Amino acid sequence: MKPVFAILAATVALAGCGTDTGQNDMKSVLVGIKERGLKVEDAGTTAAPDVGTMLAGTTGPLRLVAFDLDGATAGVQQIARNGAYRTFATADRRTITFEHGMMTATRGLGNDLMSANVDGSLALIRARKGGTAVRIMRYLDGENATQTLRFDCTVKPGATGMTANGAVKAATQQVTEYCKSDARSFNASYAVTSDGEIVASHQWMSPARGMAKITVLRR
Amino acid sequence: MNKQDKGRTGRTRCLATTALTLLCYAPAQAQDIPSFNTYGGPGLIDMPTAHMPPDATLSTSFSYSGGTTRSALSFQILPRLSGTFRYSAIDGLIPPTYTHSTYYDRSFDLRYQLLTETDMRPAVTIGLQDFIGTGLYGGEYIVASKTIGNRLSVTGGLGWGRLGSYNAIGSIGTRPAEVLGQGGVPTYDRWFRGDVAPFAGLSYKVTDQLTFKAEYSSDAYVTEAGYGLVNRESPWNFGLDYRLKGGTQLSLYSMHGNEIGAMVTLHTNPRNATLPGGSETAPVPVAVRSAGSAADLGWTTDPAARSGAASTLSTALKKEGLTYEGLDLTPRKATLRMVNNRYIADAQAIGRAARVMSRTMPASVEQFVIIPVVNGVAGAAITFNRRDLERLENAPADELLARTGFSDGYAITPKPDAGVYPRFNWSLSPYFKVSFFDPDSPVRGSTGLRLQGQFYLQPNLVLSGSIGKQLAGNQDTVTAAVPSALPKVRTDYARYNREGDPAIEHLTLTHFGRPGQNIYSRVSAGYLEEMYAGVSGELLWKPVDSRLALGAELNYVKQRDFDQMFGLQSYDVVMGHVSAYYDFGNGFHGQLDVGRYLAGDYGATVSLDREFANGWRVGAYATVTDVPFDDFGEGSFDKGVRVTVPLEWAIGRPSKKTNNINIRSLTRDGGAQLDLQDRLYEKVRETHRPDLAKEWGRVWR
Numbered sequence: 071m072k073p074v075f076a077i078l079a080a081t082v083a084l085a086g087c088g089t090d091t092g093q094n095d096m097k098s099v100l101v102g103i104k105e106r107g108l109k110v111e112d113a114g115t116t117a118a119p120d121v122g123t124m125l126a127g128t129t130g131p132l133r134l135v136a137f138d139l140d141g142a143t144a145g146v147q148q149i150a151r152n153g154a155y156r157t158f159a160t161a162d163r164r165t166i167t168f169e170h171g172m173m174t175a176t177r178g179l180g181n182d183l184m185s186a187n188v189d190g191s192l193a194l195i196r197a198r199k200g201g202t203a204v205r206i207m208r209y210l211d212g213e214n215a216t217q218t219l220r221f222d223c224t225v226k227p228g229a230t231g232m233t234a235n236g237a238v239k240a241a242t243q244q245v246t247e248y249c250k251s252d253a254r255s256f257n258a259s260y261a262v263t264s265d266g267e268i269v270a271s272h273q274w275m276s277p278a279r280g281m282a283k284i285t286v287l288r289r
Numbered sequence: 290m291n292k293q294d295k296g297r298t299g300r301t302r303c304l305a306t307t308a309l310t311l312l313c314y315a316p317a318q319a320q321d322i323p324s325f326n327t328y329g330g331p332g333l334i335d336m337p338t339a340h341m342p343p344d345a346t347l348s349t350s351f352s353y354s355g356g357t358t359r360s361a362l363s364f365q366i367l368p369r370l371s372g373t374f375r376y377s378a379i380d381g382l383i384p385p386t387y388t389h390s391t392y393y394d395r396s397f398d399l400r401y402q403l404l405t406e407t408d409m410r411p412a413v414t415i416g417l418q419d420f421i422g423t424g425l426y427g428g429e430y431i432v433a434s435k436t437i438g439n440r441l442s443v444t445g446g447l448g449w450g451r452l453g454s455y456n457a458i459g460s461i462g463t464r465p466a467e468v469l470g471q472g473g474v475p476t477y478d479r480w481f482r483g484d485v486a487p488f489a490g491l492s493y494k495v496t497d498q499l500t501f502k503a504e505y506s507s508d509a510y511v512t513e514a515g516y517g518l519v520n521r522e523s524p525w526n527f528g529l530d531y532r533l534k535g536g537t538q539l540s541l542y543s544m545h546g547n548e549i550g551a552m553v554t555l556h557t558n559p560r561n562a563t564l565p566g567g568s569e570t571a572p573v574p575v576a577v578r579s580a581g582s583a584a585d586l587g588w589t590t591d592p593a594a595r596s597g598a599a600s601t602l603s604t605a606l607k608k609e610g611l612t613y614e615g616l617d618l619t620p621r622k623a624t625l626r627m628v629n630n631r632y633i634a635d636a637q638a639i640g641r642a643a644r645v646m647s648r649t650m651p652a653s654v655e656q657f658v659i660i661p662v663v664n665g666v667a668g669a670a671i672t673f674n675r676r677d678l679e680r681l682e683n684a685p686a687d688e689l690l691a692r693t694g695f696s697d698g699y700a701i702t703p704k705p706d707a708g709v710y711p712r713f714n715w716s717l718s719p720y721f722k723v724s725f726f727d728p729d730s731p732v733r734g735s736t737g738l739r740l741q742g743q744f745y746l747q748p749n750l751v752l753s754g755s756i757g758k759q760l761a762g763n764q765d766t767v768t769a770a771v772p773s774a775l776p777k778v779r780t781d782y783a784r785y786n787r788e789g790d791p792a793i794e795h796l797t798l799t800h801f802g803r804p805g806q807n808i809y810s811r812v813s814a815g816y817l818e819e820m821y822a823g824v825s826g827e828l829l830w831k832p833v834d835s836r837l838a839l840g841a842e843l844n845y846v847k848q849r850d851f852d853q854m855f856g857l858q859s860y861d862v863v864m865g866h867v868s869a870y871y872d873f874g875n876g877f878h879g880q881l882d883v884g885r886y887l888a889g890d891y892g893a894t895v896s897l898d899r900e901f902a903n904g905w906r907v908g909a910y911a912t913v914t915d916v917p918f919d920d921f922g923e924g925s926f927d928k929g930v931r932v933t934v935p936l937e938w939a940i941g942r943p944s945k946k947t948n949n950i951n952i953r954s955l956t957r958d959g960g961a962q963l964d965l966q967d968r969l970y971e972k973v974r975e976t977h978r979p980d981l982a983k984e985w986g987r988v989w990r
Contacts, residue, residue, distance in 0.1 A: 211562070
C-alpha cells in the first residue's frame with residue numbers, strides 16, 4: 071500500500087474580454103446563463119402587441135403567435151417564400167415557417183421543429199374533410215441527431231362561422247385534428263376558408279414548446 | 290464558476306463544470322437511474338446491484354461514513370458496460386512508512402451486465418472493483434437483481450476479495466496479497482480467487498422520491514477494523530434515498546450497526562442537452578431565385594457587381610457570427626473562404642453560410658463551394674448545388690447530405706482579400722485551475738488572469754503568446770518532492786507552479802501548411818509549453834472522407850527555467866511520435882502514438898474516447914514505455930481519464946469553448962508527452978466528412 075499523489079488539472083473555460091471572436095465576453099455568457107431555458111420573451115413581448123400598429127407598420131403578410139406555455143405573444147412578418155412554404159420572423163430573429171398556414175418549421179425558439187411532412191393532414195384540413203393521415207415532425211436531440219416523431223391523426227370538420235382578425239374577415243369552418251404517437255398526443259384546430267386557407271389555428275410546435283395560437287392578420 | 294440557474298421551466302440545472310464535480314444534470318431520464326451505493330456505482334448501501342443507468346449517464350457521488358470519504362465519477366460506457374474512478378480518503382488509516390494522517394487511494398471499477406432484466410429473469414452483472422492498483426477496495430462480484438412490481442427490487446450475489454471477507458461459504462484457490470509492479474497494474478492474479486461470500490439486499494420505493502434500502506453485507510471491513518477505525522457489530526446496513534426532481538440522489542444510511550453515513554449523487558447525460566437544438570437566433574431563409582433569372586449573366590461584365598456581391602456577403606456572414614475572408618466568383622460557381630469561430634457544429638456554420646450565399650450571390654451562380662479555414666489553411670471544401678438548397682430547405686437534413694460534395698480544399702481555396710491580414714486577436718480572461726490528490730491538501734485550486742494574443746502575420750503564420758498571473762489559490766504551496774529514477778521531466782511541476790507567477794505559458798511562432806493533397810503540416814518554435822521550449826514539426830495525412838488519419842511529430846526541446854520566463858535549463862531531448870487516429874464510426878474514437886517521450890523513453894500511448902456529436906467526450910488513455918515499473922515509481926505506468934464538456938451544451942447558445950478535465954493517474958516522468966498548443970488532428974478533422982455527417986442535423990439550424 072502506498073500513498074497516492076497525482077495532479078489533476080481542470081481548465082475551465084471562463085469568460086473574458088478581447089477581440090478574439092471565439093471568446094464570449096463575460097456579459098453574454100452571464101446573459102446566456104440567465105436566459106437559458108425556454109423563456110418566451112426571446113420570441114417577442116409578453117404583452118400582446120397592438121394589432122393596428124402592426125398593420126400600419128408594414129404592407130406585407132402578418133401573423134400573431136401566442137404561446138400556450140406562458141401566454142407570450144409575438145407579431146411575425148413574412149420574410150421569405152419558398153414554394154408553398156412561407157417563413158415569418160419576429161423582430162428579434164426567431165422564425166416560423168408555414169405551409170398554407172400549417173406550421174412546418176421553427177428556428178430560434180428552442181427545441182425547434184426542424185422540418186415536417188404534414189401533406190396528409192393539410193389536404194384534409196384545406197378541403198374541410200374528415201379522415202385520417204400520418205404526420206411526421208423532426209427535431210434535434212441533445213446529440214444533434216434528427217429525431218422523428220410520427221403521429222397518426224384524425225381530422226374532423228366542425229362548425230361554420232365568421233373569422234375576423236386584423237385585415238382578415240372571412241367565412242370559415244372549424245376543422246379539428248387529433249394526433250397521437252406512442253408517447254404523446256395533441257388536439258389542434260383550424261379555421262379554414264372556402265378556398266382552403268387557414269386563417270386562425272391552434273397548433274402543436276414541439277415537446278418543449280407545446281401548443282401555440284396563430285392568427286392571420288393579413289394574408 | 291458555481292453559478293446556479295433554476296431557469297423558468299426548471300428543465301436543466303448546472304452548478305459547475307469543474308473537475309471531478311460535474312454537477313450538471315439533465316433530468317430527462319432521471320426515473321431510469323438506479324440507486325447508487327457508497328462506492329459510486331449502482332448499488333444498495335455498500336453492496337452492488339445488477340442494475341445499470343441509461344447509456345452515457347455520467348454520475349458523480351460523494352459519500353461519508355466513519356472517517357471514510359469516497360468521491361467517485363462513473364460513466365456508462367456502453368448500455369451494458371460501465372466504469373468508475375474513485376478517490377477515497379480514510380482518516381486514521383496509516384500504513385507503515387506512511388507520513389500522513391489520512392490514507393488516500395484511487396481506484397477503478399468495471400461492470401458488465403451479462404443479462405438484461407426481463408419479466409421472467411433478473412438482470413445479472415459481473416463486476417471488478419478496484420481492479421487496478423493497490424487493491425484496498427479490491428473485490429469481484431456476480432450479482433442478480435430483479436424488480437418485482439413497480440416498487441420492490443431484490444438483489445443477491447456472490448463476492449470475492451473484499452466482498453468475500455465476511456461469512457465465506459467456500460474458497461476458489463488462493464488470493465495473492467502482494468502488489469504487482471508498483472501498483473497501478475490490473476490485479477488479474479487476484480480476480481475471483483480466494484474466499485467467496487454471499488450478499489443480498491432489497492430496495493423499496495415508498496414514494497417516487499423516497500426509497501428504503503436494506504442489505505446484508507459480505508464486506509468485513511478487515512483493514513479498517515484492523516486499524517480500529519470500524520467496529521463492525523452487524524452485517525446489516527439500512528438506508529434511505531431521497532430523489533430530487535433532477536435525479537440527484539440524497540442518501541442517509543446506517544452501517545455496521547453503529548455508524549451513520551450520508552451521500553449525494555449527481556447525474557448528467559451528454560446525450561441530453563440543456564436545450565436541444567440551441568436557442569440562438571434563426572438563420573436567414575434560403576432565397577429562391579425567380580424563374581429565368583439564372584440566365585442573366587449581365588453582372589459578369591461589371592467589376593463593381595463582383596465586389597458588391599463580396600461585400601454584401603461579408604456583411605451578411607458577420608451577422609451569422611462567421612468571418613468572410615475571400616471569394617472566388619465565376620459565372621456559375623462561387624467559392625467562399627471563411628472562418629467559423631462561433632458554432633461548435635461546423636455543419637451549422639456551413640449551412641448558415643450557404644443560406645447567406647443564396648441571398649447574396651448572383652442568380653447565375655449554380656454552385657456554392659464553402660471552405661472553412663482553420664489556422665489559415667483550408668480543410669474540406671463543401672459543395673452545394675444551389676437548386677438543392679432551394680429545393681431541400683424544408684426537407685430532412687439527410688436529403689441534403691446525400692447531395693453535398695466533400696473534397697479537399699487544397700489548391701482551390703481563394704486567397705484572403707487584401708486587408709484581412711495581418712490580424713491581431715487578444716483576450717484577457719480569468720482562469721480557474723484545480724488539482725487533486727496531493728495528500729497534503731487533496732484539493733488545490735488557483736484562480737488568476739490570463740492575457741493572450743495571436744498575431745497573424747500571414748493567414749497561416751501566427752505569433753502566439755499567453756501570460757498567466759495567479760490572483761488567489763494554494764496550488765503554489767505544493768511542496769511534496771516526487772522521487773524519480775528518471776530525468777525529472779514532469780515531476781518538478783510543484784516548483785514550476787510555485788516560481789512561475791507570473792508565467793509565460795507559451796510564446797511561439799507557428800507556421801501551418803498544406804504541402805499537398807490530403808497532407809497538413811505544422812512547424813512551431815519558441816516557448817512551446819510551461820516546462821519546455823524548442824522546435825516542433827508535424828505532418829498529418831487525412832483525406833476528407835477518411836475515418837483514418839496518420840501523423841508524425843518530431844520535437845527538439847529544452848527544459849525551461851522554473852520561473853517560466855525566458856531562461857532555459859540544461860536538459861534537452863529529441864522526441865516525437867508517429868500516430869494513427871481512427872474514428873470507429875459508432876461514437877468511439879481511437880488513437881495510437883508510438884515514439885519517444887520526454888525522458889527519452891520509448892513506448893506507446895493508446896487512447897479510446899467515446900465522442901458525442903455535441904462535443905462531449907469521455908475517454909481513457911494509457912502509456913507504456915521501456916521504463917521498468919520500478920523506475921517509473923508508483924502507478925507503474927501513466928494512465929488517465931479525461932472528459933470534455935462543451936460550453937454550448939451547458940449554456941444552450943453557440944460557443945466553441947470546451948472545458949477539459951484530465952484525471953491523470955499520477956504525474957510521473959515516464960511516458961510524458963509534450964503539451965503542445967496546436968496539434969493538427971483535432972482541428973483538421975472538424976470540417977471533414979465523418980465529423981460533419983455526425984452533426985449534420987444542424988445544417989438547417
